[in-house]
Amino acid sequence: MSERETEKHECLNTALRTLHECFSITMPQMLDIAEKFHEAMLAGLTGRKGPLKMLPSFLSIPTGEESGMFLAVDFGGTNVRVSLIKLLGHGKIRVSKKNSVLLKDPGGSYDYTSSDVTGRELFCFLAAQIAGLVGSGAAVPLGLTFSFPTEMHALDKAVLIGWTKEFKTRMTEGRDINLLLHEALQRHGLHGVKPVAVINDTVGTLLTAAYGDPHADVGSICGTGHNTCYLEPLPPGRHGPMVINIESGNFDGLPVNDFDRELDLQSEKPGGQILEKMVSGRYLGELMRLVVLDLAHQGCLFQRKGGDMPGFLCQTNTFSAEHMSLILSDKTAGFAGTAAWLKGSAGIEAALPELAALHTIASLLTTRSARLVAATWAGVLRHLDPLLKNQHTIAVDGSLYEKMTGFAWRLREAMDEILQDRAGQVTLKSTRDGSGMGAAIAAASEII
Ligand code: BGC
Numbered sequence: 001m002s003e004r005e006t007e008k009h010e011c012l013n014t015a016l017r018t019l020h021e022c023f024s025i026t027m028p029q030m031l032d033i034a035e036k037f038h039e040a041m042l043a044g045l046t047g048r049k050g051p052l053k054m055l056p057s058f059l060s061i062p063t064g065e066e067s068g069m070f071l072a073v074d075f076g077g078t079n080v081r082v083s084l085i086k087l088l089g090h091g092k093i094r095v096s097k098k099n100s101v102l103l104k105d106p107g108g109s110y111d112y113t114s115s116d117v118t119g120r121e122l123f124c125f126l127a128a129q130i131a132g133l134v135g136s137g138a139a140v141p142l143g144l145t146f147s148f149p150t151e152m153h154a155l156d157k158a159v160l161i162g163w164t165k166e167f168k169t170r171m172t173e174g175r176d177i178n179l180l181l182h183e184a185l186q187r188h189g190l191h192g193v194k195p196v197a198v199i200n201d202t203v204g205t206l207l208t209a210a211y212g213d214p215h216a217d218v219g220s221i222c223g224t225g226h227n228t229c230y231l232e233p234l235p236p237g238r239h240g241p242m243v244i245n246i247e248s249g250n251f252d253g254l255p256v257n258d259f260d261r262e263l264d265l266q267s268e269k270p271g272g273q274i275l276e277k278m279v280s281g282r283y284l285g286e287l288m289r290l291v292v293l294d295l296a297h298q299g300c301l302f303q304r305k306g307g308d309m310p311g312f313l314c315q316t317n318t319f320s321a322e323h324m325s326l327i328l329s330d331k332t333a334g335f336a337g338t339a340a341w342l343k344g345s346a347g348i349e350a351a352l353p354e355l356a357a358l359h360t361i362a363s364l365l366t367t368r369s370a371r372l373v374a375a376t377w378a379g380v381l382r383h384l385d386p387l388l389k390n391q392h393t394i395a396v397d398g399s400l401y402e403k404m405t406g407f408a409w410r411l412r413e414a415m416d417e418i419l420q421d422r423a424g425q426v427t428l429k430s431t432r433d434g435s436g437m438g439a440a441i442a443a444a445s446e447i448i
Helices: 003-023 027-045 119-134 177-187 201-212 258-265 274-279 281-297 321-329 333-346 352-384 399-403 407-425 434-444
Strands: 067-075 079-089 092-102 140-146 150-154 157-160 193-199 216-222 226-232 242-245 392-397 426-430
Touching (some): 027 352, 067 119, 079 434, 119 177, 193 201, 201 216, 201 226, 258 274, 274 352, 281 321, 281 352, 281 399, 321 352, 352 392, 352 407, 407 426
Parallel strands (some): 067 140, 216 392
């Protein structure tokens, strides 16, 4: 090894050690976060100021006997999915027709998340997808899963508080989402399609799991965005239990570092959604880019003698959570898969220590994400059942949980660490497409 290479190697090792300290979440930190999260839940529930909105859903847990045919529209962070769903009772659900379309065309022909588009145009796009699936003569109740914070005035009246996940669509914040949908359906001649329920995606996930599992009382999304809901046994001012959308992505009592601060500053809404920016798929890739760029600036990664900084490191959002997953799943000798991706997308010939460093960074960020989410779930459980006397199922949906290499087991591991000998009381249940199916259950449910 040349003197320069040895120097670079040492620089990289030192930098990785620092990163380790920067991104590790220890067990005492997890317990502290759980406690603070619980306090913030109580503050939100009782109308005190704090980061957690604790939004009512006007729904309780389903009985499992709700039945009938429903149209479910799942408006997520990346796609809109429209499906025709039959609830069969006895906890059984059948999806008979399904269609999914991206909200932003990768080819650049449309982008319904951008400020070039209005809410009216966005809902017109949704109505067109519905017409494409069921045709104009359909007569069916519709449930809408809307994956953003909404103030619920009734099950069919949800006002968008503010966009998250970098959405910028104009003339939508502060509007009644169900009304926008209703008007768009009318314009498309879909007079028989009745939008009767709007729910958050976490609520949909919980409802779907609870349709067949009596222990399900927490629902969470680990995907493009992040959030959790739960069944509140004693909502203030109400007579019975109600599912509460915590909007946990906005939690902020967290150990942030310089990379988090930088990411927050360059985001659409600085100061908001701090937890989400540390854990969710929309932001993890960019966080990784900022870390790698910093190592390159220090001269210990991808800086070639006399060469410029590689272009792909200097542009925002060139790394994605999918890339991180690819890096983490690369079990080939010498990280050949990662090397091929770097060569193909950035023209970089990476050396083995550089490839190994990418693997370490992706692992640090994914582990931190899982541990932060686990700590907030522990906060919810502390509220529901401090001694964990009962069984609980946490229903989870979202691309990060489903697809990110190692994320699901890191979450389980962190939960086991926090809950120790009571960990067996808590089941994590992958509830695939639960967010959408839950809209059908909501449409069939009694309003409370
Ligand atoms: C939204 C939540 C949503 C979560 C997961 C967040 O950005 O504020 O309402 O549940 O993403 O999609």
